[in-house]
Amino acid sequence: MSLTTPDTIRTLQRKLYAKAKQEPAYRFYALYDKISRDDVLNHAWRLVKANRGSPGVDGISFEAIENGIGVETLLQELARNLKDKTYRAQPVRRVMIPKADGSLRPLGIPTIRDRVAQMAVKLIIEPIFEADFCPNSYGFRPKKSAHDAMDDINSALWAGYTQVIDADLSKYFDSIPHAKLMAVVAERIVDGGILHLINLWLKAPVIGEDDNGVKKTVGGGKANRKGTPQGGVISPLLANCYLHILDRIWQRRHLKGKLQAHLVRYADDFVVMCRKDVEEPLKVVRHVLERLDLSLNEAKTHVVDATQASFNFLGFTIQMSRGASTGKPYPNVRPADKSLKKIKARLTELTGRNLTAIPLGDIVGNVNRSLRGWANYFHYRNSSEVMSKVRQHAEDRLRTHLMKRHKIRNRKAALCCFPRRDLYERYGLYKPPTVAGWKSVHALV
Numbered sequence: 001m002s003l004t005t006p007d008t009i010r011t012l013q014r015k016l017y018a019k020a021k022q023e024p025a026y027r028f029y030a031l032y033d034k035i036s037r038d039d040v041l042n043h044a045w046r047l048v049k050a051n052r053g054s055p056g057v058d059g060i061s062f063e064a065i066e067n068g069i070g071v072e073t074l075l076q077e078l079a080r081n082l083k084d085k086t087y088r089a090q091p092v093r094r095v096m097i098p099k100a101d102g103s104l105r106p107l108g109i110p111t112i113r114d115r116v117a118q119m120a121v122k123l124i125i126e127p128i129f130e131a132d133f134c135p136n137s138y139g140f141r142p143k144k145s146a147h148d149a150m151d152d153i154n155s156a157l158w159a160g161y162t163q164v165i166d167a168d169l170s171k172y173f174d175s176i177p178h179a180k181l182m183a184v185v186a187e188r189i190v191d192g193g194i195l196h197l198i199n200l201w202l203k204a205p206v207i208g209e210d211d212n213g214v215k216k217t218v219g220g221g222k223a224n225r226k227g228t229p230q231g232g233v234i235s236p237l238l239a240n241c242y243l244h245i246l247d248r249i250w251q252r253r254h255l256k257g258k259l260q261a262h263l264v265r266y267a268d269d270f271v272v273m274c275r276k277d278v279e280e281p282l283k284v285v286r287h288v289l290e291r292l293d294l295s296l297n298e299a300k301t302h303v304v305d306a307t308q309a310s311f312n313f314l315g316f317t318i319q320m321s322r323g324a325s326t327g328k329p330y331p332n333v334r335p336a337d338k339s340l341k342k343i344k345a346r347l348t349e350l351t352g353r354n355l356t357a358i359p360l361g362d363i364v365g366n367v368n369r370s371l372r373g374w375a376n377y378f379h380y381r382n383s384s385e386v387m388s389k390v391r392q393h394a395e396d397r398l399r400t401h402l403m404k405r406h407k408i409r410n411r412k413a414a415l416c417c418f419p420r421r422d423l424y425e426r427y428g429l430y431k432p433p434t435v436a437g438w439k440s441v442h443a444l445v
Contacts, residue, residue, distance in 0.1 A: 108229025
């Protein structure tokens with residue numbers, strides 16, 4: 001299934017981007033008819049399916065659609081509903097995702113039909129906002145990545161911006177006020193049909209389950225005044241639009257020069273790199289967030305002197321270190337301890353003794369998928385030591401699994417029966433690279 005954007009859509013996106021770039025005050029008013037086009041909806045389906053994901057509240061999966069009414073019928077009905085404006089958003093399914101600290105994060109999963117509609121709108125309006133977004137914003141943007149954000153931080157550290165405000169927003173996706181968000185969107189888009197759809201998605205009821213598994217409404221609805229479901233296709237773009245105000249203020253008021261402070265943002269995660277005083281930059285951040293009806297999580301927001309201590313950002317630990325041979329300072333960027341702990345726990349889970357009844361090829365395949373995904377993201381800059389630890393853990397876990405499978409209790413015997421070379425050549429274990437990943441690549445985030 002090709003995910004290459006069709007030429008017809010690409011041409012439209014380029015025209016919208018060029019128009020928005022040339023006329024910063026222009027407001028777009030004739031977009032709604034484009035989201036129901038066959039090429040747009042078909043490409044939206046392909047993108048949504050490629051993202052995979054669980055069914056929404058209706059329980060309908062991609063396979064059920066393909067084996068039931070069929071993709072073509074689904075898209076035809078959706079196009080008809082959009083054209084005659086009878087489209088209504090279905091409720092969003094809430095799933096609670098465990099976080100590393102033991103708390104739970106709510107994830108909102110729209111139905112596949114609604115995700116396709118959201119993707120269609122995103123294909124049309126994203127180029128318009130991309131023309132406005134600032135270069136210091138990296139999250140959920142075309143041709144931008146977490147590694148680009150880390151490169152920016154690395155450059156700032158080299159330039160002496162070593163006093164770091166490590167910021168954490170308090171429940172950002174749940175706190176975005178609808179009225180102010182829609183006002184921000186309307187700075188560029190005045191097409192009533194598009195605005196109506198966005199409003200429908202913001203107001204969609206959220207359905208969760210109680211302790212007994214009984215479904216009930218836990219949020220959303222017409223009376224809801226804030227929040228956008230973290231999990232909706234359109235949500236990251238809307239979240240970027242709203243925090244773009246912070247980026248824009250920083251850029252237009254030349255705060256990097258005036259305050260000697262550089263802002264690096266990835267969606268709702270951001271750091272402010274300061275050369276001197278941190279008090280004034282922090283004061284500005286608090287003031288802007290207050291105007292946006294947002295707030296910092298004071299317990300998790302702190303100031304770090306990167307020459308003396310480390311800070312974490314996007315799964316990495318960053319600190320100014322000194323070269324072992326030269327003694328010269330350099331930005332040390334490596335996978336965070338929490339990231340290492342998480343992948344090791346995942347590999348342990350995938351090779352548990354309770355899985356010996358599963359075909360070995362499936363076990364190794366699942367391990368390889370997790371290893372490749374982790375390595376693709378974390379094989380970057382000063383990652384050699386951690387990558388070696390991950391590779392060693394993967395080898396140990398597969399060997400332990402093979403011991404259980406073949407009822408071998410002695411580990412020395414296991415080393416002879418399952419030497420390292422066989423783990424890779426005979427059993428097909430993926431070998432993560434251990435040479436430092438100096439080149440930045442676009443992460444699959």
